[in-house]
Amino acid sequence: MSINASTPAPTSRATASLLDPDHHFRGSAPIADPHEQTKALASVARVVAAADPNRAEAFASALTDPDRQARVLASVARVVAAADPNRAEAFASALTEPHQRDLVLGSVAETVAGADPDRAERIARSVTYPREEVLASVARVIAAKDPDRAERISRTLTNAHARDHALAAVAEAVAARDPDRAERIVHTVADEYEQDRVLTSVARAMAVTDPARAVRFVFTFPASYTRDKTLAAVAEVLVETDPDGAERIAHFVNHSAREQILTAVADAVAARDPDRAERIAHSVTNAQLRMQILTTAAKAVATADPDRAVRLAHSASNPRLQAQVLAAVALTVEPLHGRALLARALRVGPWFASLQALLHIDRPTLLVLIEDLNQRSIGQT
Numbered sequence: 001m002s003i004n005a006s007t008p009a010p011t012s013r014a015t016a017s018l019l020d021p022d023h024h025f026r027g028s029a030p031i032a033d034p035h036e037q038t039k040a041l042a043s044v045a046r047v048v049a050a051a052d053p054n055r056a057e058a059f060a061s062a063l064t065d066p067d068r069q070a071r072v073l074a075s076v077a078r079v080v081a082a083a084d085p086n087r088a089e090a091f092a093s094a095l096t097e098p099h100q101r102d103l104v105l106g107s108v109a110e111t112v113a114g115a116d117p118d119r120a121e122r123i124a125r126s127v128t129y130p131r132e133e134v135l136a137s138v139a140r141v142i143a144a145k146d147p148d149r150a151e152r153i154s155r156t157l158t159n160a161h162a163r164d165h166a167l168a169a170v171a172e173a174v175a176a177r178d179p180d181r182a183e184r185i186v187h188t189v190a191d192e193y194e195q196d197r198v199l200t201s202v203a204r205a206m207a208v209t210d211p212a213r214a215v216r217f218v219f220t221f222p223a224s225y226t227r228d229k230t231l232a233a234v235a236e237v238l239v240e241t242d243p244d245g246a247e248r249i250a251h252f253v254n255h256s257a258r259e260q261i262l263t264a265v266a267d268a269v270a271a272r273d274p275d276r277a278e279r280i281a282h283s284v285t286n287a288q289l290r291m292q293i294l295t296t297a298a299k300a301v302a303t304a305d306p307d308r309a310v311r312l313a314h315s316a317s318n319p320r321l322q323a324q325v326l327a328a329v330a331l332t333v334e335p336l337h338g339r340a341l342l343a344r345a346l347r348v349g350p351w352f353a354s355l356q357a358l359l360h361i362d363r364p365t366l367l368v369l370i371e372d373l374n375q376r377s378i379g380q381t
Contacts, residue, residue: 038068042075049079056080057091070100074107081111088112089123102127106134113141117149136162140169147174151185164191168198175205182206183217196226203230207237211245228253235261239268247280259284266293271300278312291321295328302329306337310344323349327357335361 041063049056056076063069073095081088085108092104105127113120117138124134135153143150147170154166171185182202189195199221206214214234221227231253235246243265250261262280270277274297281293294312302309313325326345330338342361345354351369358366 034068038071041068042072045072045076046079049076053080053084053087066097066100070097070103073100074104077104077107078111081108085112085116085119089119098128102129102131106130106137109134110137110141113138114145117142117146121149121153132157132159132162136166139166143169143173147178147181160190164189164194168194168201171198172201172205175202176209179206179210179213179217183220187220199226200230200233204233204237207234211238211242215249225254228257232257232261236264239264243269255285259286259289263289263293267296270297274301274308274312278315282315287317287321291316291324294321295325298325298329299332302333306333310341314348319349320353321349323353327354330354330357331360 045056045060048059053076056079057073060069060072060076063072073092077088077092080091088108088111089105092101092108095101095104105123109120109123109127112123120138120141121135124131124138127134136157136159139150139153143166150166150173151170154163154170157163157166167185167189171182171189174185175182182205186195186198186202189198199218203214203218206217211234214237215231218227218230218234221230231249235249238246238249239261246261247265250258250265253261262284266277266280266284270293277293277297277300281290281297284290284293294316298309298312301312309329310326313322313329316322316325323345326341326348330341330345332338333341338357338361342354342357345357351358355366358369
């Protein structure tokens with residue numbers, strides 16, 4: 001492998017230090033873990049490559065450990081390929097050690113795929129190992145621009161893991177504009193984890209334009225935690241535009257997902273329909289979620305109907321939650337009213353439940369309370 005050793009003269013001390021890889025390690029604590037050493041070397045090589053590819057190539061080529069050298073060379077190749085793919089490919093092809101050559105060529109293929117898919121596919125197919133992983137990476141990169149080509153590449157792969165990753169990217173890329181195709185692809189993904197992930201992603205994309213279809217699609221899969229999670233994701237898309245639809249979905253999922261959906265619906269409608277938000281709050285069993293809904297509803301009505309805001313706060317199930325809601329409302333109203341609400345919060349619950357309100361509305365009282373707490377702690381030691 002021949003490397004042009006001529007390096008442009010640095011124009012400043014800062015440039016000189018950038019182009020000196022050793023500079024980045026002088027005075028630093030030694031890195032004991034070999035994996036972390038390789039990551040650090042690769043990071044330095046990428047920085048240097050952006051300013052001076054010759055120097056970065058020389059730096060990487062001087063490393064003695066073959067595996068470490070291959071990974072650092074791959075990092076350099078990615079940076080060089082973005083600016084000069086001809087140079088990056090020539091550099092990679094000139095490497096004599098097969099593993100290094102394949103790893104660096106793979107990096108070049110992945111980097112140029114977006115701008116030049118023909119070149120990327122040709123390079124990927126020239127790799128001996130891991131050819132299929134590189135082809136899958138190329139397919140994932142080009143899926144948004146050329147889903148037909150990406151799917152064709154994916155279908156040629158015999159490695160199930162690589163094929164599933166590539167097909168998932170195609171399904172995600174076409175979900176909004178070609179839902180039939182996306183559905184078909186999702187059902188062909190064999191890996192359970194990958195199918196679960198892409199199911200949620202595709203259903204969420206469908207829900208933006210056709211929520212009914214998204215729900216029907218999700219129900220083509222058997223009842224499971226993943227189906228519930230995906231229905232919850234669809235509901236999440238709907239809460240602002242169709243809270244009724246989101247609330248209907250809540251009745252088809254497990255208890256935890258249902259309460260998360262209902263909380264999102266209540267938060268979305270609180271300003272325009274506080275009655276509905278309050279009704280939902282009292283149907284939720286999770287105390288933290290109930291407090292979240294009541295706080296949102298109380299803040300929404302605080303200015304127009306402060307008495308109702310207080311009533312909402314007092315409907316919380318325990319004194320600490322009441323104090324938290326009152327304190328949250330206190331931060332949203334005019335100062336005099338805020339101080340009154342803060343005083344009420346301090347009467348009904350522990351002072352630390354009103355910490356943020358104390359900090360913003362009555363800092364002197366907060367300092368007294370903290371000092372009192374400090375004195376109590378000293379007395380107990």
